[in-house]
Amino acid sequence: MDATSERLLAEARLPAEDAAQLLAVADGLCAIGQLRTGTRAGQFSIFNFLLRCAPDHEHSSADERTPYVVLMRAGILRRHAWYARFWPPDSERPLRLQLPAPIDKSWHWRDDLEEIAKRLDRSETWALAVGHSVEAHVAHFAQLLETVEVLKLGDDQFN
Secondary structure, X not given: OOHHHHHHHHHOOOOHHHHHHHHHHHHHXXXXXXXXXXXXXXXXXXXXXXXXXXXXXXXXXXXXXXXXEEEEEEOOOXXXXXXXXXXXXXXXXXXXXXXXXXXXXXXXXXXXXXXXXHHHHOOHHHHHHHOOOHHHHHHHHHHHHOOOEEEEOOOHHHO
């Protein structure tokens, strides 16, 4: 990962290990959605925490792949919210990630994400949709993050 990408992840308060887990679980939810409904999108809600991932057709173009939007919200009134876009890698480009403002310092979302990952890992649906464990999918995204291109939202280099 280049220094700019590392800096942007740090500014977003999203360490690479957390980014790998978040993207892996979000991608797995999309795979489950594809299996269940034919649409590559999905969500999981637990303890007033919502994780959702879906294609962002509004920000795709004819010469670009469609990006995915990852949305996290928490609290009864959804006081905490954060989102990002990512483009899965292909033969020409690495994983690309576009980040908004930093994740709120007071928001402890990692435990909820870990609980979702544990519940998904025990499900037959995850195994059918993804083909391997959550841990293996996280490792796959950790490897993709080694060459990730990261930009702040609003930077139109990817659009």
